[in-house]
Amino acid sequence: MREVDVKLIADAVADLSKEANYFLGDDVDDALKQGLEQEESPVGKEVMNQLLENVRIARDEEVAICQDTGTAVLFVELGQEVRLVGGDFNEAINEGVRRGYDEGYLRKSIVKDPLERVNTGDNTPAVVHTEVMPGDKIKIILAPKGGGAENMSALKMLTPAQGVKGLVDFVVDTVSRAGPNPCPPIVVGVGFGGTFEKVAYLAKKALMRPLDQPNPNPFYADLEKEMLEKINKLGIGPQGFGGRSTALGVNIETYPCHIASMPAAVNINCHASRHAEKVI
Amino acid sequence: MEPKRIAPPLTDEDVMNLKAGDNVLISGVIYTARDAAHKRLVELLEKGEEWPVDLKGQLIYYVGPAPAKPGEVIGSAGPTTSGRMDSYTPAVLEYGVKGVIGKGARNEATRKAFQDYKAVYLAAIGGAGALLAKVIKEAEIVAYEELGPEAIRRLVVEDFPATVVNVAHGNDLYEEGRKQYALD
Secondary structure, eight states, rough: EEEEHHHHHHHHHHHHHHHHHHHHOOHHHHHHHHHHHHHOOHHHHHHHHHHHHHHHHHHHHTSSSSSSSEEEEEEEEEEETEEEEESSSSHHHHHHHHHHHHTTTOOOOOSSSSTTBBOSSOOOOOOEEEEEESSSSSEEEEEEOOOHHTOOEEOOOOGGHHHHHHHHHHHHHHHHHHHTTOOOOOOEEEEEEEEEHHHHHHHHHHHHOOOOOOOSSSHHHHHHHHHEEEEEEOOOOGGGGGSSSSSSEEEEEEEETTTTOEEEEEEEESSSSOOOOOOO | OOOEESSSSHHHHHHTOTTTTOOOEEEEEEEEOOOOHHHHHHHHHTOOOOOOOOOOOOEEEEOOOOOOOOTSSSSOOOBBBBBGGTTTHHHHHHHHHEEEEEOOOOOHHHHHHHTTTTEEEOOOTTTHHHHHTTTTEEEEEEGGGGGGGGGGEEEEEEEEEEEEETTOOOOOOHHHHHHHHOOO
C-alpha cells in the first residue's frame, strides 16, 4: 500500500481549478484555429478571431476564460493500492475547490438548494465521480462546467429498433434545438449504452477526451465524424450568427446495455471546453 | 460596415435607428442583472413597488462577472444565456428598460415585446469574458449585494461591442444567419 495524505489531493484540486479556468487545452485552441480557417461567414470569422484573442488574454493574464467558471466536476481514478490518510477524501476535494476558486478570482456559481437558490459562496460542493482502478496512483481530472451549455444537454432512452439512425438524429436534433444558446462552436459529448444514469456520466466523460483523439473503435470514430459533418451543416455557426463552425468536435463513449435498452445522452460544452488533470 | 455608436439612456428614436445584424459600440453606463435580480425586480413590479435603482431608458447586461483581481476593475464578464430571462423581459421592457444584452435566442412573446415597447436585444460574444472585461472601466454594486455574482452592478463601459439580434422592426439575426448558411 502507498500512503497518500489527502492534503495533496486538496492542493492538486486547488491548482487544477485555476489551471483549467485560465488555460484552454491546445486541442481546443487548434480546433478553434481550424474552425476559423474553414469558416465562410465573415461575421463567423470575426467571432472566431475574438474567441482566440480571448483565450490568449486569459492565458497571458491568468484570468478566467469565461466568467462562468462552472460547477467543479471531478473525475478521480483512485488506485486500489492507495491508502488515503490525513482526513476525509471528499472534504479534501471541496477544500481544494474552495481554495482554488478563492485564490484564483473565479466566480462562485453554486446555490445550496435548487429552489431556495442561496449561493454557497465558495463554489462547493463539487460533483465528484470516483472510480477505483488498479495501481497506486491517483489521477484527478477537473472540468469546470458552465451552466449555459449544460442546460442545452439531453438524455433519451432510445429503443434498440431505432438503431444508429435514432442515435444520430437525437444528437443532431439536440444541437439544432440548442441553436445559439450554448455558445457555439460547441464540443459535443455523447454517451451511448449503459443505464439511465450511466449514459449521462459517459456523455460528460466523453468531453474529457482530447479533440484530436477519436474513439478507438473505428465504427464509432467514423460516427463521430459523420455527426460532426451533419452538425456543421445546420448553419448555426459561431455564436449562432450563421456559419459553418457550429461544433469543434463530437466525442462518443459507449458501454454495454440491457437487451431492452439503448440509452443516449448528449452533454454540450461551449467552445471553452475546459479540463485539466494531475496524477499524484 | 462601420459599427453604430450608442450611449444610454436610449430614446425610441435611438432604438428605431437600429436593425438586426448591426454591430454597435456602447459607451456610458449599463446595469447588470441576471436570473435572481430579475426575479426580484419583477416581483416589485407585481407589487407596484419602486425598483432599488431607476432603469428607465437604460440597458441591462445579463452577466454575473468573475471577481476582480487586485488592481483590476472586474473579472471575466461575458454574457449569460438570455432565454432564462424570457419570462421576465416583457414586464421589464414595459417598465421602460430600452434594451438588454445577452446571448442566445428569445421566445416569441419576448421578441414581440421588443417590438411593442420599442426596445432592442443585443448579443455580446458568449465565452469572451476576458476580452469583454477590457472595455469595462468602472464597476460598483448598486443593489442586492447579497446575491454575489447576481447582484445589480452599475458598469461604465467604453466601446462595448455587441450585435443587434431583435429590434422593433421584428427581424431575428439568429434565424436569418442560420438560414443563410444551412446546407441540405
